[in-house]
Amino acid sequence: xxxxxxxxxxxxxxxxxxxxxxxxxxxxxxxxxxxxxxxxxxxxxxxxxxxxxxxxxxxxxxxxxxxxxxxxxxxxxxxxxxxxxxxxxxxxxxxxxxxxxxxxxxxxxxxxxxxxxxxxxxxxxxxxxxxxxxxxxxxxxxxxxxxxxxxxxxxxxxxxxxxxxxxxxxxxxxxxxxxxxxxxxxxxxxxxxxxxxxxxxxxxxxxxxxxxxxxxxxxxxxxxxxxxxxxxxxxxxxxxxxxxxxxxxxxxxxxxxxxxxxxxxxxxxxxxxxxxxxxxxxxxxxxxxxxxxxxxxxxxxxxxxxxxxxxxxxxxxxxxxxxxxxxxxxxxxxxxxxxxxxxxxxxxxxxxxxxxxxxxxxxxxxxxxxxxxxxxxxxx
Numbered sequence: 001x002x003x004x005x006x007x008x009x010x011x012x013x014x015x016x017x018x019x020x021x022x023x024x025x026x027x028x029x030x031x032x033x034x035x036x037x038x039x040x041x042x043x044x045x046x047x048x049x050x051x052x053x054x055x056x057x058x059x060x061x062x063x064x065x066x067x068x069x070x071x072x073x074x075x076x077x078x079x080x081x082x083x084x085x086x087x088x089x090x091x092x093x094x095x096x097x098x099x100x101x102x103x104x105x106x107x108x109x110x111x112x113x114x115x116x117x118x119x120x121x122x123x124x125x126x127x128x129x130x131x132x133x134x135x136x137x138x139x140x141x142x143x144x145x146x147x148x149x150x151x152x153x154x155x156x157x158x159x160x161x162x163x164x165x166x167x168x169x170x171x172x173x174x175x176x177x178x179x180x181x182x183x184x185x186x187x188x189x190x191x192x193x194x195x196x197x198x199x200x201x202x203x204x205x206x207x208x209x210x211x212x213x214x215x216x217x218x219x220x221x222x223x224x225x226x227x228x229x230x231x232x233x234x235x236x237x238x239x240x241x242x243x244x245x246x247x248x249x250x251x252x253x254x255x256x257x258x259x260x261x262x263x264x265x266x267x268x269x270x271x272x273x274x275x276x277x278x279x280x281x282x283x284x285x286x287x288x289x290x291x292x293x294x295x296x297x298x299x300x301x302x303x304x305x306x307x308x309x310x311x312x313x314x315x316x317x318x319x320x321x322x323x324x325x326x327x328x329x330x331x332x333x334x335x336x337x338x339x340x341x342x343x344x345x346x347x348x349x350x351x352x353x354x355x356x357x358x359x360x361x362x363x364x365x366x367x368x369x370x371x372x373x374x375x376x377x378x379x380x
Contacts, residue, residue, distance in 0.1 A: 033115055037116040040053060041307075042311050042314070042315070042316065044057045044061050045061075045318070045319075046312075046314075046319075047180045047182065047184075048183065055077065056073070056108040056109055058180070059073055059076045060112060060113075060119035064148050064271065065147070067113070067121045067125075068122055070102060070106045071102070073105055074100075077105055078100070082098075082100065118307060119307065148269055148270055148304065149173065149266065149271070150273055151171060151173065151257060151260065151266065152173075152273045152275070153171055153172075153272070153273065153274050154170040154275045154276075154322045155167065155276045156277045156322045157245050157326065158327055162333075163234065164233070164234060164330065164362070165233050166230060166231070166232045167230070167249050167252050167326070168229070168230045168325050168326030169252055169253075169256065169322060170227075170228060170322040171227040171228070171256065171260075172318070173225065173265070179318075182222045182317070185222060189215075199216075199324060200313070200320065201323055201324050201326075201330075201345075205341055208341075209341040209345055216321070216348070219317060227374060228375040230252075230325075230326065230329050231248050231370050231371070232364075234362060234363060234365045236365055242287070244367060246287055246290050246291055246294075249276075250294045251372065253274070253291070254298060256372055256374070257272070261302075268301065268302030272306060273307055274288065276310050276311070277310070277311070277313055278312050285310065288308045288310060289308070292305065292308045324349065325349060328350060329346075329357070353375045354375070355373065360373070
């Protein structure tokens with residue numbers, strides 16, 4: 001579904017004073033920016049890194065220091081993508097000539113932060129750079145601590161038209177650029193096995209189930225540090241399913257963060273990044289902004305906010321994995337004693353993550369009382 005561009009949005013984003021100044025060129029520019037932004041987010045989150053813009057965005061996504069310092073950005077970029085010339089910081093004159101110039105990296109960083117409004121620097125830095133929005137210029141500014149870890153959470157929902165509504169999530173607590181290597185290995189595995197489809201629970205069939213099982217197991221082998229979390233409610237009496245999904249997602253995140261912090265597995269301070277499976281552009285954005293606003297309202301000490309975005313499942317193995325996880329829980333809740341390949345796969349997933357479906361209170365109709373189940377937790 002294509003997003004709708006409004007006059008007020010164009011006015012704000014392009015600094016146009018009145019609707020009389022609007023023209024097709026301005027609207028086309030804003031649409032282009034939105035499309036480029038969407039493509040960049042999908043590339044970074046899926047590990048599909050193809051060019052300098054993708055590479056810079058990948059660094060910014062993983063490093064708060066790089067967002068604030070072009071020197072830190074350059075060093076991280078060279079170390080990750082040009083190690084043969086960076087040589088662990090021992091740079092010779094000849095090697096320095098071969099490294100991507102800092103000015104080039106700075107220009108790309110500025111485009112990503114200023115034009116796309118992604119991976120923003122701290123407000124103090126933005127004020128210094130002269131790009132902080134007017135209403136924030138005089139506000140008190142709090143610096144983020146350096147070297148923050150992240151909660152990168154991938155979320156999917158299922159069951160709106162069934163007896164039980166579920167919101168599942170995949171938690172990545174390990175910072176860094178490992179997703180590129182993981183992505184490469186999974187792409188190579190798919191190519192070697194002539195697999196040209198995405199992995200979605202709804203598409204499981206007799207002929208595909210072996211590949212689905214191998215994909216799930218291979219992903220976990222590449223990411224042994226991940227965790228899954230799920231929250232479920234009985235659909236009985238829910239008047240507004242979309243509102244319930246927002247509420248469940250909020251509780252999933254807040255309770256999940258508290259659990260990670262309280263157990264010491266991933267203590268605060270950290271940056272929270274949230275990626276939801278893309279459905280409809282307009283409703284996705286409203287939903288995710290609502291969730292972010294509610295979490296911000298809790299004023300959790302040590303919790304900082306990164307990007308909250310809806311992303312495409314295409315080439316994004318994290319979104320596909322959380323789809324399979326959430327779909328498996330949903331299948332076991334809503335289909336009793338089934339014999340379809342989907343039931344076989346759901347059993348495989350639950351056995352793999354060691355989850356007893358009977359742990360879920362099937363009679364619970366109160367969102368505030370819904371339990372969050374924390375699964376497959378290894379120390380970070």
